[in-house]
Amino acid sequence: MLICVFTVSASLGWTLTGWVPPAQSQLPSLPTATSNDPTKPPQEVTRSGDLEIAPVKSPLDGKQLFEVASPTIWNRDNVPEGTIPVEVRAQEITDRLWRVVNRAFQAKTKPTVAVEIATLNNRLILQLSDDQSSRPIRLVTVTEPDADYHSETLDQLAQEWQGIVQAEMVRLKQLSSVDVLRQRLGQSLQILLGLLVASFAIWFLQRLLTRRQKRLEARYQQELAAITKAEKARKATDEIAQSDITAGKGAEAKQVVDLRSQFLVTMHHHFSVKGRLEFDKFLKWGLFWLFILSWYIGIYAILSRIPVLMRWSNYVLATPLEIILVWFSISLAIRISKSLIDWFIDTWKVNPYLPLGEVQRIALRTRTISGALKGLSTFILVVIGILLTLGLFNIPTSSILAVGTVFGLAISFGSQSLIKDLVNGCLILIEDQYAVGDVIQIGNKSGLVENLNLRVTQLRNGEGQLITIPNSNITDVSNLTRLWxxxxxxxxxxxxxxxxxxxxxxxxxxxxxxxxxxxxxxxxxxxxxxxxxxxxxxxxxxxxxxxxxxxxxxxxxxxxxxxxxxxxxxNNIQIGRPQWITYNAALAKSTLQN
CATH class of the missing domain: 3.30.70.100 (Alpha-Beta Plaits)
Incomplete structure (x- = not known):
């Protein structure tokens, strides 16, 4: 948003105040990805036998005008004398066109540029001249490789290029007029205003969804409590129902059936509430990416309308779009993986045929396992996204992975206790020794398991103290709340x-x-x-x-x-107490004498 405001403000000030860039200024070229191998041509250069072809692009918006050809250079570290690489030739033509563009924007009265075919050193050239300059600008020399590649004569190719460049000059004159600039700046301001309105609407919808999500979460917890209560009642009456059915007591049996039906209805309603909660979270995620997409399209639309920025519009559709697609895919994959984990956990956790104690136990255990699995899947997908992003900038990810592997091995050797913590944490989860919500005793420490991850276990004792124990130090565990x-x-x-x-x-x-x-x-x-x-x-x-x-x-x-x-x-029941016997030596001696 700040970039768009700055761009529109600068362009508007340029148009209204008559400010023009210096004559010697040039719009900098964006870097293109090149290979380190000198035997391979640059990215925009294509080879066709003994010829190399490069596009000549408009300095306004980067649109391809025509293609030039040159003899193939097999090693760019050793360019033959008197030979110009085709990409250098194409860039020189583009730079000359930019000089014409610069002149047009500087002049108060827009010149009429004519494209002429001339002869220089017995070679056909295209030159640009206008009614305000006495010296024309040599644009391009029509060479034999150009004619061979296009399968035309030199005259035919020169006339074809003349028509293309002349149409571009007409378009340049139109775009450099004050009326067109003001019109396009007005359109850009309208786009910017629309983006602000859309952003406010998306923010407002996200606020509404957040409030609804809080209400649904509270309702979700109430449904969980109702399911637990219905499950307890169902388990408690199963044996009674079985005996009643055997004895022929139809009324009592019918009540038990109604109770089971009510339990199933409650559980179905619980899942519907959770489904709406997940749907609202998905909508918030979709609104976030809609916000990014709207600003991306808006920025592209503004760049494609302001002449001084038009050449950058094509680059917006290149790497930035690929980055957005990569991270959108990664974000979608993270959401799908978390939904699959939740689905698997819920299927495992909610089973009306399991004993009540086992259901409660699984609920405690799945909370820990779910968090660990979600964290692991998110970490893996984010690493993949980072590697794909680096690949878009032609950064060799294989070297990064190799360095990362060596660095990881060095860390693992230097922090063996951390590795032992992680391994023991995995064993605790796999063997189901305890989970979040259990009351356990580790050595002389006991308390409620408040947090459990792959590295540490945190207990809250009766005095409210939070005790942190590394998993590698846990050998003997007494679980006071396992099933019953x-x-x-x-x-x-x-x-x-x-x-x-x-x-x-x-x-x-x-x-x-x-x-x-x-x-x-x-x-x-x-x-x-x-x-x-x-x-x-x-x-x-x-x-x-x-x-x-x-x-x-x-x-x-x-x-x-x-x-x-x-x-x-x-009932006057007496509590036991120790029995005391008092021994008197003198009394005992007198008794013996008597």
């Missing part, structure tokens, strides 16, 4: 209590906790009262095992201990 968890509840009661009464109280508390809907979702199966596990001087050790869903063992354990304490108090 367990509360190992044990309590010592006094010998004065009736053991059967204590066990009955524990069973009653366990069953009551299992029956309540608030806690039923957290208990995959009823608690198991094991009985008396040990006898000691402190009392009888009672043990209960309570199986819970992952991450719920702490909340369930606290609630169960509270209820056991209240039940023991209501």
């Amino acid at each position: 968890s367990r509360i190992d509840f044990s309590i010592v009661v006094a010998y004065e209590n009736d053991p059967k009464q204590v066990l009955d109280i524990l069973k009653e508390v366990s069953q009551q906790l299992f029956r309540e809907p608030e806690w039923r979702d957290r208990l995959p199966e009823p608690p198991e009262v094991l009985g008396i596990d040990d006898l000691s001087h402190t009392g009888m050790l009672m043990r209960v095992w309570i199986k819970t869903t992952p991450m719920e063992q702490w909340s369930v354990g606290r609630e169960f201990r509270l209820r056991v304490r209240q039940a023991f108090e209501a």
